[in-house]
Amino acid sequence: MSNNEKSIILTPSWKAFFWRYFFGVILTPVLIGIYLLWKTWKTQKGISYKITDRKITVVDGHISQNIDLADIRQAVSGEKSFGVGSVVLKTSGRKIELIGLKNPEAISKSIEKAVEAELKRIEAEKEAKPRESEYDPGSMDRLEYLTGLWQQGLIDDQDFRAEKEKL
Known part of the structure; x- marks a missing residue:
């Protein structure tokens, strides 16, 4: 109580x-x-x-x-x-x-x-109650990780777009 x-x-x-x-x-x-x-x-x-x-x-x-x-x-x-x-x-x-x-x-x-x-x-x-996210839990973290890789030049634009589509 x-x-x-x-x-x-x-x-x-x-x-x-x-x-x-x-x-x-x-x-x-x-x-x-x-x-x-x-x-x-x-x-x-x-x-x-x-x-x-x-x-x-x-x-x-x-x-x-x-x-x-x-x-x-x-x-x-x-x-x-x-x-x-x-x-x-x-x-x-x-x-x-x-x-x-x-x-x-x-x-x-x-x-x-x-x-x-x-x-x-x-x-x-x-x-x-907060509205539910349209993304899966953790998908925003993965998107930030991909963005970081793309900004550092470790992956190219085509790979970035393909991975982003999967999310």
Whole structure:
């Protein structure tokens, strides 16, 4: 990651797992609740979303997925409950849901703005690309070498023109 690249890390709120925590507390006397609380806490802590200038990395447990911002076609905020919701990122080939985010509408709008900025950056990069030479790489060096030989009188005009035509 370059020094000037910005990044933000988001994690799901505990409210996204409210019902799991609720049933874990209720079932604590049966000892299943302790396992359910531990499993829910571990699941919640294993999820994170790292958003940079060019991509979004989704970590869910041991699985990590990268999504380039330029590939995102749509970012839609999902339903909200307990003040948290989800953001669904749609690309041409897949759909990924970022769960448990506070203020998902603002996050989806921010992601859409970042996608627009990334597409503009890519377009500007294409336009700024230097035009391709009409000569093969190194052909200018060979032409300079031939010109030097011709100027020194080591080859005559006919040989110079013939070699120049080959280039």
